[in-house]
Amino acid sequence: MIFNQIFCSDTLKTLKTLPSNCVDLGITSPPYNKREKNNGGLVKKVIYSTYKDSVPERKYQSNQVQVLNEIYRATKEGGSFFYNHKLRYLNGQMIHPMDWLRKTDWLLKQEIIWDRTIAANIRGWRFWQVEERIYWLYKPINKQAIGKELNSKHAKLTSIWRAAPENHNPHPAPFPLWLPTRIILSVLNQRGVVLDPYIGSGTVGVAAKLLGHDYLGIDIDKNYCADAKQRIEQAHLEQDIIDREKALHVVSKTYQERKESKRLKSLEYTVLDTNL
Numbered sequence: 001m002i003f004n005q006i007f008c009s010d011t012l013k014t015l016k017t018l019p020s021n022c023v024d025l026g027i028t029s030p031p032y033n034k035r036e037k038n039n040g041g042l043v044k045k046v047i048y049s050t051y052k053d054s055v056p057e058r059k060y061q062s063n064q065v066q067v068l069n070e071i072y073r074a075t076k077e078g079g080s081f082f083y084n085h086k087l088r089y090l091n092g093q094m095i096h097p098m099d100w101l102r103k104t105d106w107l108l109k110q111e112i113i114w115d116r117t118i119a120a121n122i123r124g125w126r127f128w129q130v131e132e133r134i135y136w137l138y139k140p141i142n143k144q145a146i147g148k149e150l151n152s153k154h155a156k157l158t159s160i161w162r163a164a165p166e167n168h169n170p171h172p173a174p175f176p177l178w179l180p181t182r183i184i185l186s187v188l189n190q191r192g193v194v195l196d197p198y199i200g201s202g203t204v205g206v207a208a209k210l211l212g213h214d215y216l217g218i219d220i221d222k223n224y225c226a227d228a229k230q231r232i233e234q235a236h237l238e239q240d241i242i243d244r245e246k247a248l249h250v251v252s253k254t255y256q257e258r259k260e261s262k263r264l265k266s267l268e269y270t271v272l273d274t275n276l
Protein backbone atom coordinates (compact mmCIF):
# COMPACT_ATOMS: atom_id res chain seq x y z
CA MET A 1 0.00 0.00 0.00
CA ILE A 2 1.40 3.38 -0.99
CA PHE A 3 0.62 6.16 1.45
CA ASN A 4 0.95 9.94 1.17
CA GLN A 5 -1.04 10.25 -2.02
CA ILE A 6 -4.35 11.58 -3.25
CA PHE A 7 -6.58 9.44 -5.46
CA CYS A 8 -8.44 11.66 -7.88
CA SER A 9 -11.58 9.55 -8.28
CA ASP A 10 -14.95 8.66 -6.80
CA THR A 11 -14.75 7.93 -3.07
CA LEU A 12 -16.81 4.74 -2.91
CA LYS A 13 -15.08 3.23 -5.96
CA THR A 14 -11.63 4.02 -4.53
CA LEU A 15 -12.40 2.85 -0.99
CA LYS A 16 -13.34 -0.57 -2.37
CA THR A 17 -9.76 -0.94 -3.65
CA LEU A 18 -8.19 -0.33 -0.20
CA PRO A 19 -7.04 -3.37 1.81
CA SER A 20 -8.83 -4.13 5.06
CA ASN A 21 -7.37 -2.85 8.36
CA CYS A 22 -4.86 -0.39 6.87
CA VAL A 23 -6.10 2.97 8.25
CA ASP A 24 -5.61 4.22 11.84
CA LEU A 25 -7.79 7.31 11.76
CA GLY A 26 -10.14 9.02 9.33
CA ILE A 27 -11.46 12.57 9.30
CA THR A 28 -13.84 14.03 6.75
CA SER A 29 -16.53 16.42 5.79
CA PRO A 30 -18.51 14.88 2.91
CA PRO A 31 -20.63 16.92 0.50
CA TYR A 32 -23.84 17.64 2.46
CA ASN A 33 -26.41 17.26 -0.36
CA LYS A 34 -27.47 20.82 0.33
CA ARG A 35 -29.37 21.40 -2.94
CA GLU A 36 -28.38 25.01 -2.39
CA LYS A 37 -30.61 27.53 -4.17
CA ASN A 38 -30.86 30.50 -1.85
CA ASN A 39 -28.08 32.08 0.08
CA GLY A 40 -28.44 33.87 3.39
CA GLY A 41 -25.45 36.04 2.58
CA LEU A 42 -23.42 35.73 5.79
CA VAL A 43 -21.14 32.94 4.57
CA LYS A 44 -20.13 32.05 1.03
CA LYS A 45 -22.30 29.66 -0.96
CA VAL A 46 -20.81 26.15 -1.27
CA ILE A 47 -20.58 25.39 -4.99
CA TYR A 48 -18.07 22.66 -5.96
CA SER A 49 -16.52 22.98 -9.41
CA THR A 50 -17.11 19.33 -10.47
CA TYR A 51 -19.56 17.73 -8.05
CA LYS A 52 -23.21 18.90 -8.08
CA ASP A 53 -24.30 18.66 -4.46
CA SER A 54 -27.85 17.63 -5.24
CA VAL A 55 -29.13 14.04 -5.34
CA PRO A 56 -32.35 12.46 -4.05
CA GLU A 57 -31.92 12.30 -0.25
CA ARG A 58 -32.50 8.52 -0.06
CA LYS A 59 -29.76 7.91 -2.62
CA TYR A 60 -27.43 10.29 -0.76
CA GLN A 61 -27.93 8.52 2.58
CA SER A 62 -27.53 5.07 1.08
CA ASN A 63 -24.25 6.20 -0.55
CA GLN A 64 -23.00 7.59 2.77
CA VAL A 65 -23.80 4.30 4.56
CA GLN A 66 -21.81 2.38 1.92
CA VAL A 67 -18.90 4.85 2.14
CA LEU A 68 -18.84 4.66 5.96
CA ASN A 69 -18.95 0.86 5.92
CA GLU A 70 -16.07 0.65 3.44
CA ILE A 71 -14.08 2.97 5.72
CA TYR A 72 -14.95 0.73 8.67
CA ARG A 73 -13.56 -2.27 6.78
CA ALA A 74 -10.38 -0.37 5.84
CA THR A 75 -9.86 0.86 9.43
CA LYS A 76 -7.83 -1.10 11.99
CA GLU A 77 -9.55 -2.34 15.15
CA GLY A 78 -9.23 0.41 17.76
CA GLY A 79 -9.30 3.01 14.98
CA SER A 80 -11.60 6.01 14.78
CA PHE A 81 -13.38 8.06 12.17
CA PHE A 82 -14.47 11.69 12.69
CA TYR A 83 -17.43 12.61 10.45
CA ASN A 84 -18.39 16.27 10.15
CA HIS A 85 -21.99 16.96 9.07
CA LYS A 86 -24.92 19.18 9.92
CA LEU A 87 -28.67 19.20 10.48
CA ARG A 88 -30.52 19.93 7.24
CA TYR A 89 -34.20 20.55 6.44
CA LEU A 90 -36.30 19.13 3.62
CA ASN A 91 -39.86 20.46 3.18
CA GLY A 92 -39.66 21.87 6.71
CA GLN A 93 -38.65 18.52 8.24
CA MET A 94 -35.28 18.04 9.95
CA ILE A 95 -32.83 15.53 8.47
CA HIS A 96 -30.36 14.38 11.12
CA PRO A 97 -27.01 12.63 10.41
CA MET A 98 -28.09 9.97 12.96
CA ASP A 99 -30.75 8.93 10.39
CA TRP A 100 -27.99 7.08 8.48
CA LEU A 101 -25.15 6.81 11.03
CA ARG A 102 -27.12 4.22 13.02
CA LYS A 103 -27.35 2.09 9.87
CA THR A 104 -23.55 1.76 9.62
CA ASP A 105 -21.19 -0.76 11.26
CA TRP A 106 -19.54 1.92 13.44
CA LEU A 107 -19.94 2.32 17.17
CA LEU A 108 -21.11 5.90 17.88
CA LYS A 109 -18.69 7.20 20.49
CA GLN A 110 -19.42 10.91 20.78
CA GLU A 111 -21.24 13.83 19.21
CA ILE A 112 -19.19 17.03 19.19
CA ILE A 113 -20.81 20.39 18.52
CA TRP A 114 -18.78 22.69 16.34
CA ASP A 115 -20.05 26.19 17.18
CA ARG A 116 -19.05 28.14 14.08
CA THR A 117 -20.35 31.38 15.66
CA ILE A 118 -21.99 32.41 12.37
CA ALA A 119 -25.18 31.27 10.62
CA ALA A 120 -25.24 30.25 6.96
CA ASN A 121 -28.82 31.46 6.55
CA ILE A 122 -30.30 34.66 7.94
CA ARG A 123 -33.98 33.81 7.44
CA GLY A 124 -36.31 33.51 10.43
CA TRP A 125 -37.84 30.04 9.96
CA ARG A 126 -35.86 28.82 12.95
CA PHE A 127 -33.34 30.16 15.44
CA TRP A 128 -30.11 30.79 13.54
CA GLN A 129 -28.23 27.57 13.12
CA VAL A 130 -24.62 28.36 13.97
CA GLU A 131 -23.41 24.83 14.68
CA GLU A 132 -22.28 21.77 12.79
CA ARG A 133 -21.74 18.31 14.25
CA ILE A 134 -18.72 16.05 14.37
CA TYR A 135 -19.38 12.36 15.05
CA TRP A 136 -16.61 10.33 16.64
CA LEU A 137 -17.09 6.80 15.30
CA TYR A 138 -15.11 3.89 16.70
CA LYS A 139 -14.14 0.38 15.54
CA PRO A 140 -13.91 -1.78 18.68
CA ILE A 141 -11.08 -4.21 19.43
CA ASN A 142 -12.46 -7.72 20.02
CA LYS A 143 -15.95 -6.20 20.42
CA GLN A 144 -14.77 -4.16 23.48
CA ALA A 145 -16.90 -1.04 22.99
CA ILE A 146 -15.29 1.25 25.57
CA GLY A 147 -11.82 1.58 24.05
CA LYS A 148 -8.93 3.52 25.58
CA GLU A 149 -9.13 6.72 27.63
CA LEU A 150 -7.82 9.91 26.02
CA ASN A 151 -4.49 11.09 27.43
CA SER A 152 -4.84 13.54 30.32
CA LYS A 153 -3.21 16.37 28.37
CA HIS A 154 -6.41 16.77 26.30
CA ALA A 155 -8.58 17.25 29.39
CA LYS A 156 -9.10 20.98 28.82
CA LEU A 157 -11.13 20.26 25.71
CA THR A 158 -14.90 19.86 25.93
CA SER A 159 -17.45 18.45 23.49
CA ILE A 160 -18.16 21.95 22.18
CA TRP A 161 -15.55 23.33 19.80
CA ARG A 162 -15.97 27.04 19.13
CA ALA A 163 -14.32 28.72 16.13
CA ALA A 164 -15.43 30.41 12.92
CA PRO A 165 -15.19 28.63 9.55
CA GLU A 166 -12.02 28.97 7.46
CA ASN A 167 -11.95 32.09 5.28
CA HIS A 168 -8.45 32.08 3.79
CA ASN A 169 -8.87 29.16 1.41
CA PRO A 170 -10.23 29.23 -2.17
CA HIS A 171 -11.96 25.83 -1.71
CA PRO A 172 -15.74 26.36 -1.12
CA ALA A 173 -15.95 24.31 2.12
CA PRO A 174 -12.55 23.74 3.73
CA PHE A 175 -11.80 22.59 7.27
CA PRO A 176 -9.93 25.09 9.42
CA LEU A 177 -6.51 23.47 10.02
CA TRP A 178 -6.89 23.43 13.82
CA LEU A 179 -9.79 20.95 13.50
CA PRO A 180 -8.01 17.88 12.01
CA THR A 181 -4.96 18.88 14.07
CA ARG A 182 -7.00 18.62 17.28
CA ILE A 183 -8.41 15.24 16.29
CA ILE A 184 -5.08 13.71 15.24
CA LEU A 185 -3.29 15.03 18.33
CA SER A 186 -6.02 13.65 20.58
CA VAL A 187 -6.42 10.11 19.27
CA LEU A 188 -3.25 9.10 17.41
CA ASN A 189 -0.41 8.46 19.83
CA GLN A 190 1.89 6.58 17.45
CA ARG A 191 2.74 7.14 13.81
CA GLY A 192 -0.29 6.12 11.75
CA VAL A 193 -2.23 6.48 8.52
CA VAL A 194 -4.86 9.22 8.36
CA LEU A 195 -7.56 8.99 5.68
CA ASP A 196 -9.75 11.76 4.28
CA PRO A 197 -12.15 10.28 1.70
CA TYR A 198 -13.27 13.79 0.58
CA ILE A 199 -9.99 15.65 0.97
CA GLY A 200 -10.87 18.87 -0.94
CA SER A 201 -8.07 21.37 -0.35
CA GLY A 202 -5.92 18.84 1.54
CA THR A 203 -6.32 20.17 5.10
CA VAL A 204 -6.25 16.70 6.68
CA GLY A 205 -3.09 15.86 4.70
CA VAL A 206 -1.37 19.02 5.94
CA ALA A 207 -2.23 18.24 9.57
CA ALA A 208 -1.17 14.58 9.24
CA LYS A 209 2.15 15.48 7.64
CA LEU A 210 3.04 18.19 10.15
CA LEU A 211 2.22 15.86 13.03
CA GLY A 212 4.48 13.11 11.64
CA HIS A 213 1.84 10.75 10.20
CA ASP A 214 1.05 9.35 6.75
CA TYR A 215 -2.09 10.35 4.86
CA LEU A 216 -4.39 9.06 2.14
CA GLY A 217 -6.80 11.37 0.35
CA ILE A 218 -9.58 10.99 -2.21
CA ASP A 219 -11.40 13.69 -4.20
CA ILE A 220 -13.30 13.62 -7.45
CA ASP A 221 -12.21 17.08 -8.59
CA LYS A 222 -8.93 17.24 -10.55
CA ASN A 223 -8.26 20.87 -9.67
CA TYR A 224 -8.85 20.33 -5.93
CA CYS A 225 -6.54 17.29 -6.07
CA ALA A 226 -3.78 19.28 -7.75
CA ASP A 227 -4.15 22.20 -5.31
CA ALA A 228 -4.20 19.84 -2.33
CA LYS A 229 -0.99 18.09 -3.45
CA GLN A 230 0.77 21.42 -3.82
CA ARG A 231 -0.50 22.61 -0.44
CA ILE A 232 0.67 19.44 1.31
CA GLU A 233 4.13 19.80 -0.27
CA GLN A 234 4.35 23.27 1.30
CA ALA A 235 2.76 22.22 4.59
CA HIS A 236 5.59 23.77 6.63
CA LEU A 237 4.13 27.23 5.83
CA GLU A 238 1.19 26.40 8.12
CA GLN A 239 3.21 25.15 11.10
CA ASP A 240 2.11 28.09 13.33
CA ILE A 241 -1.51 26.85 13.37
CA ILE A 242 -0.35 23.39 14.46
CA ASP A 243 1.75 24.92 17.25
CA ARG A 244 -1.18 27.03 18.47
CA GLU A 245 -3.40 23.94 18.70
CA LYS A 246 -0.65 21.92 20.41
CA ALA A 247 -0.41 24.61 23.10
CA LEU A 248 -4.02 23.83 24.12
CA HIS A 249 -3.18 20.22 24.91
CA VAL A 250 -1.44 20.81 28.23
CA VAL A 251 -2.76 20.19 31.75
CA SER A 252 -0.98 20.17 35.09
CA LYS A 253 -2.74 17.07 36.54
CA THR A 254 -3.52 13.63 35.16
CA TYR A 255 -7.12 12.32 35.31
CA GLN A 256 -6.00 10.13 38.22
CA GLU A 257 -4.53 13.08 40.14
CA ARG A 258 -7.67 15.16 39.56
CA LYS A 259 -9.85 12.32 40.82
CA GLU A 260 -7.59 11.86 43.85
CA SER A 261 -7.57 15.57 44.81
CA LYS A 262 -11.40 15.63 44.49
CA ARG A 263 -11.64 12.55 46.73
CA LEU A 264 -9.35 14.15 49.37
CA LYS A 265 -11.43 17.38 49.25
CA SER A 266 -14.66 15.47 49.84
CA LEU A 267 -13.02 13.61 52.76
CA GLU A 268 -12.04 17.01 54.23
CA TYR A 269 -15.68 18.14 54.05
CA THR A 270 -16.86 14.91 55.69
CA VAL A 271 -14.44 15.47 58.61
CA LEU A 272 -15.61 19.09 58.95
CA ASP A 273 -19.25 17.96 58.93
CA THR A 274 -18.75 15.41 61.72
CA ASN A 275 -16.98 18.08 63.81
CA LEU A 276 -19.99 20.37 63.68
Ligand SMILES: C[S@@+](CC[C@H](N)C(=O)[O-])C[C@H]1O[C@@H](n2cnc3c(N)ncnc32)[C@H](O)[C@@H]1O
Binds near residue numbers: 010050221
Ligand atom coordinates in the same frame (compact mmCIF):
# COMPACT_ATOMS: atom_id res chain seq x y z
C1 LIG B 1 -16.80 19.55 2.13
S1 LIG B 1 -15.62 19.30 0.86
C2 LIG B 1 -14.22 18.75 1.78
C3 LIG B 1 -13.27 19.87 2.10
C4 LIG B 1 -12.06 19.44 2.90
N1 LIG B 1 -12.41 18.98 4.24
C5 LIG B 1 -11.04 20.58 3.05
O1 LIG B 1 -10.53 20.81 4.13
O2 LIG B 1 -10.78 21.25 2.03
C6 LIG B 1 -16.19 17.87 0.05
C7 LIG B 1 -15.31 17.42 -1.12
O3 LIG B 1 -15.86 16.21 -1.62
C8 LIG B 1 -15.56 16.13 -3.00
N2 LIG B 1 -16.49 15.13 -3.56
C9 LIG B 1 -17.81 15.22 -3.78
N3 LIG B 1 -18.31 14.07 -4.25
C10 LIG B 1 -17.29 13.20 -4.32
C11 LIG B 1 -17.18 11.82 -4.73
N4 LIG B 1 -18.25 11.12 -5.13
N5 LIG B 1 -15.97 11.24 -4.66
C12 LIG B 1 -14.87 11.94 -4.25
N6 LIG B 1 -14.92 13.24 -3.86
C13 LIG B 1 -16.11 13.85 -3.89
C14 LIG B 1 -15.76 17.55 -3.51
O4 LIG B 1 -15.03 17.77 -4.70
C15 LIG B 1 -15.22 18.36 -2.31
O5 LIG B 1 -13.90 18.77 -2.49
